[in-house]
Amino acid sequence: MPELALLTEQLLAPVPGGTGRYTRELAAALAATAPPGWRVTGVVANHRDTSAARVDGVGGPRALRLPRRALTLAWEYGLPLWPGGDVVHAPTPLAPAAARRGAALVVTVHDTVPFTHPETLTPRGAAWHRAVIRRAAQRADALVVPTDTVAAELAEHAPGPARVHVVGHGVPAVLRTPPPEAVVAAVVAEHRLPPAYVLAVGTVEPRKGLDVLVEAMAGPSAPDLPLVVVGPTGWGGVDLRALAAQHGLPPGRLRVLGPLTDEQLAVVLHRATVLAAPSRAEGFGLPVLEAMAVGVPVVHSDAPALVEVAGGAGVAALREDVADLARALSSVVDSPERAAELVERGRARAAAFTWEHAAESVWRLHSRLLSEKAGT
Template sequence: MPELVVLTEQLLAPVPGGTGRYTRELAAALAAGAPVGWTVTGVTARHPDPRPAVVSGVAGPRSLPLSRRALTLAWEHGVPLWPGGDVVHAPTPLAPAAARRGRGLVVTVHDTVPFTHPETLTKRGAAWHQTMIKRAVARADAIVVPTAAVAAELTRYAPGPARVHVVGHGVPAVLRTPPDPAVVADVVAKYRLPEAYVLAVGTVEPRKGLDVLIAAMATSVGPDLPLVVAGPPGWGAVDLRGLADQHGLPQSSLHTLGRVSDAELAVVLHRATVLAAPSRAEGFGLPVLEAMAAGVPVVHSDAPALVEVAGGTGLVTRRDDPVGLARALRSVAESPDRVALMVSRGRARADIFTWERAAESLWRLHLQVHATVRGG
């Protein structure tokens, strides 16, 4: 019985982030849509507790004999450790150096940030990603990217023989559907959510542009609303409270929630007045898509991937322009007619993106790779 192995190690990372959501949702969708006769198994490094990497419908997780650090170093230096399976899908650049004979390797490259904005990563992180992405493009059987914008940038910064396939993300059902009133009441009380607010969602790190958003919210031309930030702290020691003091935004106007569950995010998202996505660089921008699906208007930066995903349904502002961002947020917050049109168009656009559709595209790719490597 042929086996598709999905490397689910990202689910055990200290901060899984957007790639963690991608890994979980995609693995579950691949398992649900598996062709007759195929199994889908998750594989991770060795961990004391692998339960966070359990995915509905996916066998395992099966553990490799190395710790996360050792596995990262082993694959970085080309140690030929194969995780099993007839085809392996690596949802991040953490992947074997090359496939075994008669086996297939597919790698997802989420963005080209390590090449275009290396200053927004640690030096080690930028160098590691550059190395692993270049090798994947050179040796994998196929590369998957989330947007045409990333595909174009990849050919510039990491050209190679592997064919690049654009496969978008999806939105979990829990975020599309209005949450139960009882859950809403619990979440509102837990986080003391204001009645109306500007929302930002994502790991708190330099490339997300949250410093620009706080500066925008502190200007006199910004919306008269508090700012809610949902997401765990990442690298870079971005101090949101310190930034608020620096720009003159009252502490009472800043609500930091930290990491939230999907059920909690559904409440936070559906109650938002507008979602702000001022990122300096993105490969896709899941919060933008999720807001559109939830019926929340979006103001986003002119990062190419965000422009592509929103498809003209959001309001675009220049990166690193707090005054422009402030004016855009205010125009949305104070224009009900504009909001109604943005919501209608945003929902229609979001309907195009589903995890089921992504899984269908990837199964076609995996089956093609399997047939090719077996000489079929």
């Protein structure tokens, strides 16, 4: 029975972020759509508690002998530590240096930010990602990327013989489905959610452009609504409350909720007036797709990947342009007709992206690679 070994280590990271969501959703979808005879096993570094890396339908997780830091260094220096499996899929660039003989290695590269916007990452993080992405392009059997934008940028910054396959993301069922009334009431009460608000979802770090959003919301041309921010705190010391005070956004108009469960996020997302995605750079932009799927109009930056994912169903604003972002938000909030049009177009656009479709595309890739290996 062939085994797909899926590296689910990102689920145990201090801040799993968007790549953590990708890892969990893709893993569950791969398990649900596995071809006959295949098994899917999660693989992680050595941790005291690996329960956060358990995924329904996925075996394991199987823990390797090395802890995360040691495993990262071992693979970084090219040590031949194979995590098992006939095919290994690394949902992040944390991956073996090369495939074991007769096996295949596939690596997902989410974006080219380490090359195009290294200032939005830590210097060490940017350097590490550039190195491992370039290595994967040279030594992996295939790369999976979420958009044509990333594929084109990867060809420029990290060319290599690895075949590149574009596979989009999806929207989890828990977010698509309207939450039960009891859950809505509990989340609204706990977080004191206002009846209408601008929503931003993402890790609070420089790349996400939340500093620009706070300044835009403080301006006279912005919608007179609260700003609600959902997501963990990342690196970079982005203090949204301090920025609000600096730009004159009253404390009552900023709600920083921190990380939420998917069930809680579903409530906050469904009740939003508009989603703002002001990122400086992205590889895909899951919140854009998730908002469109539940019928929330979207304003996004002109980062190429966000423009590609939105497909004309959102309103684009110039990156780092405070006035243009405020204008774009107001154009949606102040026009129910335009908002309704965006909702309709957004739902249609989001319907083309599902985790099941993503998993089926990935399975075709894995099956083909294993057949090719068997024939050599």
